[in-house]
Amino acid sequence: MNSVSDVKIGRALLSVSDKSGLAELGAALAARGVELVSTGGTAKALREAGLAVKDVSELTGFPEMMDGRVKTLHPTVHGGILAVRDDPAHAASMAEHGIGAIDLLVVNLYPFEATVARGAKRDEVVENIDIGGPSMVRSAAKNHAYVTILTDPADYAELLGELEAKGGATTYDFRRKMAAKAFAATAAYDAAISSWFAFADQGQVFPDRLALALRKGEDLRYGENPHQAAAIYLPQRVGAQGIPQARQLQGKELSYNNYNDADAALELISEFRDGAPAVAIIKHANPCGVAQGGTLLDAYGAAFDCDRVSAFGGIVACNRPLDAATAEAITSIFTEVVIAPGADAAAQAIFAAKKNLRLLLVDELPEPRRPGLSLKTITGGLLVQSRDNGEIGEADLTVVTKRAPTAEELRDCLFAWKVAKHVKSNAIVYAKDGVTAGIGAGQMNRRDSSRIAAVRAREAAEQAGWPEARTVGSAVASDAFFPFPDGLLAAAEAGATAVIQPGGAMGDDAVIATADEAGLAMVFTGMRHFRH
DSSP states (O other): OOTTSOEEOOEEEEEESOOTTHHHHHHHHHHTTOEEEEOHHHHHHHHHTTOOOEEHHHHHSSOOBTTTTBSSOSHHHHHHHHOOTTOHHHHHHHHHHTOOOOOEEEEEOOOHHHHHHTTOOHHHHHHTOOSHHHHHHHHHHHTTTTOEEEOOGGGHHHHHHHHHHTTSEEOHHHHHHHHHHHHHHHHHHHHHHHHIIIIIITOOSSOSSOOOOEEEEEEESOSSSTTSOEEEEEESSTTOOSGGGSEEEESSOOOHHHHHHHHHHHHHHGGGTTSSSEEEEEETTEEEEEEEOSSHHHHHHHHHHHOHHHHTTEEEEESSOBOHHHHHHHTTSOEEEEEESOBOHHHHHHHHTSTTOEEEEOSSOOOTTOOOEEEEEETTEEEEEEOOOOOOOGGGOEEOSSSOOOHHHHHHHHHHHHHHTTSOSSOEEEEETTEEEEEEOSOSSHHHHHHHHHHHHHHHHHHHTOSSOTTTTOEEEESSOOSSHHHHHHHHHTTOOEEEEOOOOTTHHHHHHHHHHHTOEEEEOSOOOOOO
């Protein structure tokens, strides 16, 4: 048989955990005269649908045994799948041992990941490692020149379309496509199992082999720039939460940059998931304004006033469900994406008038302290690290200056510190009364970040008509230590009265002395938050 020929389906073996569409598929195959062979629960479901089914045990001459662990691992099954039909020696072996050809294999695997996700005990998890299923899938996929393999109920309709168009046969192109999908399915399944053994069962942080199992969500219009192609891939695990899992109520499809910026906004606002109403405005993955307030509207107004220029075309994230008043304020300027854990009907109606605005609703904000890995590709490799889930509280701070911060300064220090964690290095954040006053991001030295943040604060004051910049009387956070006094002096010149920074520089003594001379209160965290 030529490998590009159509192959007529005479016998099908079906063994599935996910039984969606099974009865309809079985009926359609039976109507075409296809012999149905099956196992266990799948055979039962087909019989309950009124279909004639032959048990695998009738083919093998052996009953299912060992609680179903051994049923399809038999030469009659694998010979029927793997035989090269136009090879005389293979044909002779089939005839000698009474092996009939299996033309179609429909298999999806034990629900390993779902079992793990619901918190099953170890023995049950291990029992849900499929052995016979992957073996048959790989056999059929290897022999796709002669055998059709289906691993996803979503492909049943395409199979039936093939049979209708080709008089009960499948094309080589279809079989080849399904074989590729089958190998991807078993690879992802094995990756999930190896990850569970490494991370959950044995507590390894960085196993010798890191197996990733991702499925494509969708192709994106383009990447960071129009000449770059892009797609989004999603984790296989059940219960993942983030921007890809959010419900998009309206607006154009998300772009590569939208996903990246929206993720930065979600991660930042999650730092305030349990606090007062809070809003973060993000532009190019950096916050340009973050605020807490008595209401969500108050918080949005304060965050917007921090940097009205950068807020144009930005991403807005809220830690509370959206109301009409906040929706009105947000839609008063061009906004790309809005993210929140809900929105009332009035807010949704207001957003609906802005057809290009993407409104994303999440079930809940992620836990900022959750464990996990962060991955970054580099030429020739992949950098992997644990998530930056470090948290600093008041008890973790060390006062290093003659003057200790007041209670108000301490609150602003901790607020600024949370925001600085999400600003690209070198990061400087001024904050006062739970509102960012100025943000400096991504500069090559810390002094320039301090100065840029102060400049933005002065511009904000001019636009709002305030008598002075909010940096006056503010706390300033630095994501890493001040190596020299110059950055600290720039902050003092801007009016900051308190400083929070990691400490640990060779020049700490000079920086502390400078703070004392300026009358600043300074605390060390002992933890830094580089974000490149």
